[in-house]
Amino acid sequence: MLVFWKARVVLLAVPKTGTTALEAALAPRADAAIVNPPGLKHCTVRKYRRELAEFFEQKGRRPMELIAVMREPRDWLGSWYRYRSRPQLDGQPNSTTGMDFDAFVAAHLSDPAPDFARVGSQAQFLQGGVDHLFRHDRMPDLVGFLQDRIGEEIALPRANVSPAGRTDLLPETEARLRRERAADFNLWNSLQG
Secondary structure, eight states: OEEETTTTEEEOOOTTSSHHHHHHHHGGGOSEEOOSSHHHHTOOHHHIIIIIHHHHTTTTTSOOEEEEEEOOHHHHHHHHHHHTTSGGGTTSTTOOTTOOHHHHHHHHTSSSOOGGGOOOOHHHHTTTOOSEEEEGGGHHHHHHHHHHHHOSOOOOOOOSOOOOOOOOOOHHHHHHHHHHTHHHHHHHHTTOO
């Protein structure tokens, strides 16, 4: 999470949406950069409003605009699956090594989801709403917005990129994902304009 006091914006770090690259490019310019622990770095809208807004917004005297990035839900899950397949996680409870994407998605939809498939939901993360929600596949829109607000040119590095891998789904798994994660797909579809 990055706070830009003069620009009056807070960039929330939705996991697996390019926020590590944004952090690398923007943290030196931010007035506050919360990069650890992960529970604060990836502070949800609700948590920000409940626990941090009063502090950063000086008890309502200096309102801040919330900004976030959303990734297409299936692609977002694919990034999690590939990220957790990297060799550093072999043998760990959150490793996806040795399984295909279809099995990962089925596990993600189970209740409770096993450690390797417990990744949450972008719609839940963003519940409560943000002032500006940008599409991951249109990152130049966010960069342009931030350049205008901050008043500096921004060059995004590649950071925390998931390894390549197949993300095929059986039609019935795809249908179940779209049905059971309708809130994510509905929010994503609202950004199509």
